[in-house]
Amino acid sequence: MTEKIDKEPADTPPRASLAPETIKAIPVRHYGRYVSAVIVLALVALLVNAFATAEKIQWSAVGDKLFDSTVLAGAGRTLLISILAMIVGVVLGVLLAVMRLSKNPVTSWVAWAYIWFFRGTPVYVQLLLWFNLALIFPMLNLGPIYKDEMTDVMTPFMCALLGLGLNEAAYMAEICRAGLMAVDEGQTEAAHALGMSHGKTLRRIVIPQAMRVIVPPTGNEFINMLKTSSLVYAVTYNELLRATSTIGSTSYAVMEMLFVASIWYLVMTSVFSVFQYYLERRFARGSSRSLPPTPWQKIRVNLMAFSRERSV
Template identity: 85%
Template sequence: MTDKLDKGTDGARPAAAVSKDDGPASAAPAVIKAIPVRHYGRYVSAVVVLALVGLLINAFATAEKIQWQAVGDYVFDSTVLAGAGRTLLISVLAMVMGVVLGVVLAVMRLSKNPVTSWVAWVYIWFFRGTPVYVQLLLWFNLALIFPMLNLGPLYKDEMVDVMTPFMAALLGLGLNEAAYMAEICRAGLQSVDDGQTEAAHALGMSHGKTLRRIVIPQAMRVIVPPTGNEFLNMLKTSSLVYAVTYNELLRATSTIGSTSYAVMEMLFVACIWYLVITSVFSVGQYYLERRFARGSSRNLPATPWQKIKVNMMAFSRERSSTV
């Protein structure tokens, strides 16, 4: 019997064959007690960071020259709220201008026409290579070069009346944003496989219809995330229009600070409103990205509201089972 068991593959004895000489059956393995590695450096660094943060908070909280009551008094001041509304308005309008013009420039850049491609490249090169602050000042002082805006029979007026602070802010922010959006849109359009365009042309679709119905919807998955970041950046960059005397949030708070001698307090108020506006739009960007990611990912992570709903359902089931 033992000889038959010894004749396994390659002469090896099967593991299941146990002779009488092998002793008793294998005993249960001993319980292994896993001792986690202690990371003392993490504890030390956490204590140091918390201590520094505590010292920083305590320094601002106990500063005698900061009137924290003034911060609370002016957060919902009508002048501050009007400035926040103008900041939101100029940011949205400039972003819309940047997105529309950016799509046009991206299509021009990808065009086989060398003239349109070259013009788009020069535009992007200039507006990306010069600071936004300088561009705002150029638009605001355009009347020094062109005292009159003469469009023939269509429109004629003095440049000072045309180039208002609002118009200078809109052109300065919108045209600069268009250069960055052009590169974002170009990357998104190039991310779509060429086979999609060839298939659409084989079905008889024109180039424009293929772009609108096939290419751009698929490119939105790549375009939307950086566009959201650009809009959040636009909300903060809009503070530069202070230079062209547009009465947005920073200028409104600075005006109050100069008259009430609460300069730092009003800067804190401006920071609070910038954080509130950017946080609200960050939530919107999160859900917008999820919507355009549906076609590329089947298993999207649950949203915070979905997690709360699942936890509540699990709690109700557990409670009903115990009853």
């Protein structure tokens, strides 16, 4: 028997030439993005040109007063009152959140009433209440511990600290409560099974896990605190806005000094926004989700995508 050998015809092309060609993907052109980008840039350019060519704005005064000693002192007081008020708000907020989640109806009701009052009244009204507290209580009498006139106790700094700190505590209480409730109850049960007390379980198990939920809104609250601190102008605390307004009223450069205040507010909020990003990234370690890219990272990605489209 002879084996049958199949032979390819002489006119058959080699098998290598039958391989499919490499697909060349051509990205879709998004002309609408280019048109909208041009329109937005044109509007921004018109706005910048309108302010730059305004005859009644003395931009040289903005540069001269930007690092004025009075302005720098005001910015320092704004930063100081914001940090101290935020510390009061965070500490008291954690305490209120624990009270709110307590099974004791008295502590839970008191925490709820505190949150209800301070979230339901404007910060400006609360500042004025503290500032005019001497109209109701002329003397602060704590017995043998402390006794003084209320006008000497409620200084502008103390009014600003209490007004901002106690109001912030109401919001931080809800943020902390949401973070504590986000931790699975099994964690608490496991800690109790190991013999941990309720307080130790809260400190060592629950709060560290809740920080991933608490940190992002807390950073937003602090940035908001930097701007809300301008309301203490009403209680004569000499922070950034009051310092710049005083210079503007004496030098007749009202708008210029408002620009100076805006620049310093933008600088402070931008610095703490960067700090917030890295703090969130630290507490997000081990999470399956990554943080969204920053605006600068988005710009870099968009530029790289645009360059690829142009190269094609």
